Every structure is written in structure tokens, then in C-alpha cells.
Amino acid sequence: MRLGRLELWPPLLLAPMAGLTHSALRTAILGFGGVGLLSTEMLAAARLPAERPASSPYLVRTAQESPLSYQLLLADDKIIGRVFEALHRLRADAVDLNLGCPAPQVRRAGGGSSLMDDPDRVRRIVAAARKQTSLPLSAKIRLGETLSENGLRDFCRMLADEGIDMLTVHARLRGEPFTRPPRWEWVAKVKQWVDVPVIANGSIDSVDSARACLKITAADGLMIGRAAARQPWVFASIAREVYGVAVPEPDVRLPRLYADFVASLNERFLPERRLGRLKEFTHHFATNYFFGHHLAAKVQASESIEQAWEHAEAFFALNDSERTQQG
Ligand SMILES: Cc1cc2nc3c(=O)[nH]c(=O)nc-3n(C[C@H](O)[C@H](O)[C@H](O)COP(=O)(O)O)c2cc1C
Numbered sequence: 001m002r003l004g005r006l007e008l009w010p011p012l013l014l015a016p017m018a019g020l021t022h023s024a025l026r027t028a029i030l031g032f033g034g035v036g037l038l039s040t041e042m043l044a045a046a047r048l049p050a051e052r053p054a055s056s057p058y059l060v061r062t063a064q065e066s067p068l069s070y071q072l073l074l075a076d077d078k079i080i081g082r083v084f085e086a087l088h089r090l091r092a093d094a095v096d097l098n099l100g101c102p103a104p105q106v107r108r109a110g111g112g113s114s115l116m117d118d119p120d121r122v123r124r125i126v127a128a129a130r131k132q133t134s135l136p137l138s139a140k141i142r143l144g145e146t147l148s149e150n151g152l153r154d155f156c157r158m159l160a161d162e163g164i165d166m167l168t169v170h171a172r173l174r175g176e177p178f179t180r181p182p183r184w185e186w187v188a189k190v191k192q193w194v195d196v197p198v199i200a201n202g203s204i205d206s207v208d209s210a211r212a213c214l215k216i217t218a219a220d221g222l223m224i225g226r227a228a229a230r231q232p233w234v235f236a237s238i239a240r241e242v243y244g245v246a247v248p249e250p251d252v253r254l255p256r257l258y259a260d261f262v263a264s265l266n267e268r269f270l271p272e273r274r275l276g277r278l279k280e281f282t283h284h285f286a287t288n289y290f291f292g293h294h295l296a297a298k299v300q301a302s303e304s305i306e307q308a309w310e311h312a313e314a315f316f317a318l319n320d321s322e323r324t325q326q327g
Contacts, residue, residue: 171183237250
């Protein structure tokens with residue numbers, strides 16, 4: 001699959017997730033393989049030019065973390081020149097525009113899904129971005145506020161006409177919670193409306209759900225979010241089983257995975273930035289265990305990363321057997 005000048009294979013993409021898709025998680029995923037495009041978490045565009053790449057938890061990366069798409073949260077086109085200068089300096093492999101985030105603080109600032117209410121502003125942003133860069137440019141959307149075929153079709157076509165190279169569709173309306181089944185059939189509609197590659201996103205967490213989603217959507221690729229934090233080997237499994245890619249069968253050892261994750265945080269993040277990220281990750285990772293809520297609660301209550309690690313070691317000693325791990 002092509003994203004501008006990048007060839008993505010397999011067409012399995014890591015979703016941008018605030019607090020989760022940083023260097024440590026990306027490294028865990030790469031350890032298993034099967035991922036075609038990595039992502040940063042969303043980056044506040046206005047702050048980007050001043051961030052320090054060596055110490056910012058949003059920007060820290062190793063040379064192995066490639067190709068890496070940088071996701072921008074931006075509300076207007078005025079700062080785009082400076083923002084893309086920074087992205088070129090950072091050697092972004094691709095840039096994604098966040099048009100779907102429903103978080104109230106993001107919407108109040110005029111970003112995320114509020115942009116879908118103002119297609120003219122989005123048109124200006126995309127046109128300005130396209131002028132500033134030859135990097136692959138993508139956009140990530142939800143289905144909108146309410147279901148509207150005409151509205152969504154016009155919006156998607158506008159993005160493609162202005163030079164977006166790939167469109168990712170999180171198949172839910174703005175207000176819909178993750179517990180609601182995704183509306184994959186709407187990704188199939190988008191796929192028919194535009195010529196650029198369309199990526200399906202929403203509740204893809206296994207080989208079976210990947211197959212089911214592809215069958216319904218005929219999407220050019222799949223984007224995986226929460227399952228990547230729970231099971232960083234999910235890309236390798238889908239790459240092997242669905243796309244026939246020759247990556248090794250995942251050799252999953254949860255305590256080692258967790259230990260490596262903690263080591264990556266310690267190596268790459270400033271001390272005050274480590275514990276919060278471990279708590280975010282543990283919230284998802286712990287669901288691999290029947291008694292994972294015990295681990296999550298202990299890590300949540302920890303006051304240092306060392307204390308969190310001690311709790312995790314004690315938990316693994318008691319719980320790490322075949323019987324106590326979930327699917
Ligand atoms: C903790 C968390 C943080 C997220 N942060 C972002 C973000 O920064 N940018 C974005 O476009 N979507 C964000 N999302 C949405 C995901 O990218 C994705 O669209 C959503 O989780 C559905 O995919 P999934 O079912 O595979 O998790 C976030 C989701 C979660 C759970």
C-alpha cells in the first residue's frame with residue numbers, strides 16, 4: 001500500500017494514542033514485528049517548534065522507530081509554516097492531521113473533531129500543509145456528529161482533492177463510546193467515495209476481527225489502537241495470518257515484555273515523565289491476566305517507578321502461568 005512516497009507493508013498501522021504511543025510502546029511493538037507504520041501520540045502543533053526532541057516524551061525516538069508518522073493537533077493554518085519546518089527538522093516520515101478527537105478540551109481549542117464542523121477551515125489547513133511539504137500527508141476522522149452520507153462524502157472528497165494521501169476512518173460517531181460496536185460498513189462507503197487509500201480503525205484487536213473488518217470494509221489497511229497497548233504482538237499475528245508476511249510467530253512472555261517496557265522508559269524519559277506512562281500502559285497490559293486489576297491497582301497507587309516495578313514483580317511471581325493469562 002502506498003502512502004505518498006512511502007510503501008507500507010504490511011498495511012497495519014499503529015493508532016496515535018495520547019500517553020501511550022511513545023518510544024517505549026513503539027519499541028515493544030517492533031520487537032514482534034508486523035507493523036507497517038508507527039505513530040506518535042497527538043502533538044499540539046503550536047508547541048511543537050519549541051519542544052526539545054532529546055527530552056520531550058512526545059518526540060523521543062530511536063533510529064529503529066521508522067517509518068514514523070507524526071500526528072498534529074492544529075486548529076488553524078497560520079502557524080503551519082513553522083510547524084512543518086519543525087517536522088522536517090525532526091525527520092518525520094509522514095504527517096497525520098487529527099480531525100477526529102472528541103475530547104472536550106481539544107474541541108474547545110478548535111481542534112480534533114470540531115474541525116469536521118468547519119470544512120472551509122479544514123480545506124485551508126490541508127491546502128496550507130500540502131504547500132509546505134512533500135511528506136506523505138494523511139488525515140484521521142470519525143464519522144461525524146450524526147450519520148450523514150452526503151456530509152461525510154463531501155468532507156472526504158474535499159480532503160482528497162486538497163492533497164491528503166491517505167484517510168483513516170475511526171468508524172464511530174463523535175459521541176460514541178468505545179463500548180459501542182464500530183460502524184465498519186461506513187468505512188466501506190468512504191472507500192467507494194475516494195481514490196486515496198482508506199484505513200479502517202475501531203475495535204480491531206485480533207486476527208479474526210481483522211479479517212471481519214477487511215471483509216466488510218475492503219479497506220486498504222487497518223489501524224490498531226488499544227489492542228496494541230494490550231498485546232503489542234497483535235500486528236505480528238495479523239501480519240502472518242491475514243497478510244502472509246514472514247514474521248516470526250510471536251514468542252510472548254508477558255513479564256519480560258513489561259520489564260523491557262520499564263527499561264525503555266528509564267532509558268529514554270526524564271524521571272518525572274516515566275511513572276505516568278507506565279500507569280497508562282499497565283491499564284491496558286494488565287487485562288492480559290484474569291487478576292490483572294490487582295496489578296493495575298497496585299501500579300496506579302505507586303509513587304515511583306521503582307515501587308511500581310516491585311509490585312509488578314510480586315504480581316508476576318504469583319500470576320504468571322498459563323492458567324492466569326487471558327487469551
Ligand atoms: C488512550 C487513548 C488515547 C487516544 N489518543 C488519540 C490521539 O492522540 N489521536 C487520535 O487521533 N486518536 C486518539 N485515540 C483514538 C485512537 O487512535 C483510535 O481511533 C481508537 O482507540 C479506536 O481504535 P481501537 O479500537 O483500535 O482502540 C486515542 C484512544 C485512546 C484509547
